[in-house]
Amino acid sequence: MLRVRHSETAAEPHLMERLRSMVWGPAEFIGSPPLRLTAKGILAGCLAAVAIIGSTVAGAWYGIAGLAAAEGGLVCAALLVLYLCGVRAGRALVGAVAVLAVGLALQSPPAAAGFVLAERGRVESVVVVSVEGAADARGSGRYLCSVIDRDGVPMKVRIWRGCEQTTRPGDAITVVYDVEGRVPPRGAEGGGSALDALSGLGSWLAGLVFACVVAVVRSYRLSAPDRGHHPSP
Numbered sequence: 001m002l003r004v005r006h007s008e009t010a011a012e013p014h015l016m017e018r019l020r021s022m023v024w025g026p027a028e029f030i031g032s033p034p035l036r037l038t039a040k041g042i043l044a045g046c047l048a049a050v051a052i053i054g055s056t057v058a059g060a061w062y063g064i065a066g067l068a069a070a071e072g073g074l075v076c077a078a079l080l081v082l083y084l085c086g087v088r089a090g091r092a093l094v095g096a097v098a099v100l101a102v103g104l105a106l107q108s109p110p111a112a113a114g115f116v117l118a119e120r121g122r123v124e125s126v127v128v129v130s131v132e133g134a135a136d137a138r139g140s141g142r143y144l145c146s147v148i149d150r151d152g153v154p155m156k157v158r159i160w161r162g163c164e165q166t167t168r169p170g171d172a173i174t175v176v177y178d179v180e181g182r183v184p185p186r187g188a189e190g191g192g193s194a195l196d197a198l199s200g201l202g203s204w205l206a207g208l209v210f211a212c213v214v215a216v217v218r219s220y221r222l223s224a225p226d227r228g229h230h231p232s233p
Contacts, residue, residue, distance in 0.1 A: 025090035049205045120180065143160060147159055
């Protein structure tokens with residue numbers, strides 16, 4: 001009985017080490033992380049981010065609904081997760097990367113639309129025909145304006161940028177619209193360049209690259225994973 005208890009006690013540290021390695025990665029190196037793995041992590045994160053954002057921008061630019069709605073970005077996020085699973089990165093870090101990659105993909109469509117409007121948008125003054133408010137008790141919130149263009153044709157989307165609490169029917173507001181008609185018009189308030197339209201994704205991109213670097217670096221093993229002990233022939 002004493003021998004069995006001693007064996008179980010001796011196995012506990014090994015079990016905890018394997019559990020830690022599975023969750024956070026083995027990170028079997030001493031000192032600074034290997035530069036090779038750091039470079040691989042940066043490359044994986046940057047390629048995934050470019051693919052996620054680029055596919056969404058391409059979808060908005062060429063009017064491909066699936067890509068513009070971030071479906072392509074979600075596929076790229078899934079491929080990144082599969083890559084990290086392939087290098088046996090820690091499960092917790094793979095999960096963190098998955099959350100950041102999916103978040104980046106879901107945040108990309110509005111930024112991609114802004115990019116397209118900044119590149120080939122045209123500014124036009126429209127007339128407000130009705131205003132709907134979503135104000136809270138303090139009188140703040142988002143207001144939506146239904147508008148008509150210079151020819152009196154109602155726009156299919158309601159405008160919230162430039163639509164304020166003080167806006168009334170008959171007022172003129174400025175909108176920017178896509179000359180190709182592939183991106184819905186929006187209020188021209190704020191303006192900005194094409195890069196400004198994508199700047200809101202910077203924190204998601206930086207977080208994704210950092211998480212990829214940590215996941216890949218901590219996947220480092222000095223030897224092949226233990227697949228069980230087999231007797232020698």
